Amino acid sequence: MKLLFTEEQEMMRKMVRDFAQTEIAPFVESMEEGEFPREIIKKMAELGLMGITIPEEYGGSNMDFTSYIIAINELSKVSATVGVILSVHTSVGTNPILYFGNEEQKRKYVPKLAAGEYLGAFCLTEPSAGSDAASLKTRAVKQGDQYIINGSKVFITNGGEADTYVVFASTNPEAGSKGISAFIVEKGTPGLIIGKDEDKMGLHGSRTVQLTFEDMVVPAENLLGEEGQGFKIAMANLDVGRIGIASQSLGIAEAALEAATEYAKERVQFGKPIAAQQGVGFKLADMATGVEAAKLLVYRAANLRALGLPCGKEASMAKLYASRTAVEVTTEAIQVFGGYGYTKDYPVERYFRDAKVTEIYEGTSEIQRIVISKQLIK
Numbered sequence: 001m002k003l004l005f006t007e008e009q010e011m012m013r014k015m016v017r018d019f020a021q022t023e024i025a026p027f028v029e030s031m032e033e034g035e036f037p038r039e040i041i042k043k044m045a046e047l048g049l050m051g052i053t054i055p056e057e058y059g060g061s062n063m064d065f066t067s068y069i070i071a072i073n074e075l076s077k078v079s080a081t082v083g084v085i086l087s088v089h090t091s092v093g094t095n096p097i098l099y100f101g102n103e104e105q106k107r108k109y110v111p112k113l114a115a116g117e118y119l120g121a122f123c124l125t126e127p128s129a130g131s132d133a134a135s136l137k138t139r140a141v142k143q144g145d146q147y148i149i150n151g152s153k154v155f156i157t158n159g160g161e162a163d164t165y166v167v168f169a170s171t172n173p174e175a176g177s178k179g180i181s182a183f184i185v186e187k188g189t190p191g192l193i194i195g196k197d198e199d200k201m202g203l204h205g206s207r208t209v210q211l212t213f214e215d216m217v218v219p220a221e222n223l224l225g226e227e228g229q230g231f232k233i234a235m236a237n238l239d240v241g242r243i244g245i246a247s248q249s250l251g252i253a254e255a256a257l258e259a260a261t262e263y264a265k266e267r268v269q270f271g272k273p274i275a276a277q278q279g280v281g282f283k284l285a286d287m288a289t290g291v292e293a294a295k296l297l298v299y300r301a302a303n304l305r306a307l308g309l310p311c312g313k314e315a316s317m318a319k320l321y322a323s324r325t326a327v328e329v330t331t332e333a334i335q336v337f338g339g340y341g342y343t344k345d346y347p348v349e350r351y352f353r354d355a356k357v358t359e360i361y362e363g364t365s366e367i368q369r370i371v372i373s374k375q376l377i378k
């Protein structure tokens with residue numbers, strides 16, 4: 001399979017690449033210090049990036065899925081923080097409302113999310129329900145025309161910054177995964193308590209918080225889809241979301257490969273550039289091969305999605321492989337830089353820290369293997 005992109009997709013790549021260089025690169029350091037990139041999000045919204053794949057009638061840019069994946073990839077080469085903010089906002093923050101919301105919900109929320117006026121978040125994971133998402137304990141009880149929700153969530157990307165949260169809670173605990181329902185919860189809802197902001201190893205500019213729901217009152221009209229449909233809503237959107245994380249992983253790996261190659265061409269030891277020493281040259285060759293293979297899997301999954309074909313298995317393969325590549329390539333990039341790579345004077349230590357979580361969030365590598373193997377034996 002040859003990777004061929006349309007003129008429009010190439011234009012998207014160039015536009016986002018230029019944007020990332022001029023508007024994001026200067027702020028990488030402040031994000032590293034923990035600053036949430038509000039201004040960057042505003043500028044991304046002006047370019048239509050907060051609603052790339054959203055249809056025009058709901059205020060989006062109406063572009064194809066591959067263009068979205070290209071955007072995540074280019075953003076992540078410069079800042080994996082910005083990459084994950086956009087990925088979560090789009091694939092699990094906005095799309096569940098677009099695909100499972102009724103017309104009123106779609107009209108109320110999607111245009112604001114697509115315009116970047118609202119930022120989206122997704123609340124599935126709980127302290128004792130991570131990989132085993134169906135075992136969540138958060139409870140939603142219907143009282144008249146409201147649901148009263150109690151429980152807690154952890155590792156919520158964009159939490160505390162988001163305007164809408166897609167929250168998963170059980171409306172029927174006896175029914176297991178079939179008793180889970182999804183709700184749209186607005187920022188400022190009484191009983192929505194923003195908790196600890198996690199002090200993470202990487203992605204320092206992205207916000208990851210704990211949330212507590214204490215008798216949180218959500219109007220019944222904010223139920224997404226039907227009662228009991230929540231787990232399928234979560235899984236269906238994660239299927240696609242994983243391609244975004246795979247693309248983020250690819251972006252990190254590409255950035256690390258580029259930095260290591262440039263450094264290896266300049267750094268002279270034993271009388272010649274280290275790139276010309278076989279030990280380093282072979283390393284670069286393996287890194288480049290991994291990146292290329294990841295690229296094929298990422299764009300293959302994106303292409304299936306763009307054509308509206310089933311892509312769950314391919315999305316998981318792309319995420320599994322690209323995240324592992326990101327960890328391997330960033331580790332090797334540090335090795336190429338030697339002692340300098342272990343300092344904050346060069347970006348490779350950040351790439352390494354940012355890469356690790358791609359093997360964990362939106363389903364660990366072990367979960368991706370479960371998804372892939374279930375599809376194989378189905």
Ligand code: CAA
Nearest residue numbers: 124130131132133134157177232235236239361362363367
């Ligand atoms: N699409 C639609 N429906 C699906 C589905 C999918 N991809 N996968 C499962 N389902 C349905 C099944 O068909 C089944 O329904 P039926 O009985 O009617 O067929 C139901 O859901 C239950 O399926 P399983 O028995 O397979 O479910 P399970 O409990 O064994 O779990 C799992 C499957 C794949 C392990 C799932 O729990 C999972 O993906 N876990 C990982 C959770 C995860 O990815 N969390 C990420 C949090 S979000 C995040 O990280 C965002 C961020 O901040 C960056």
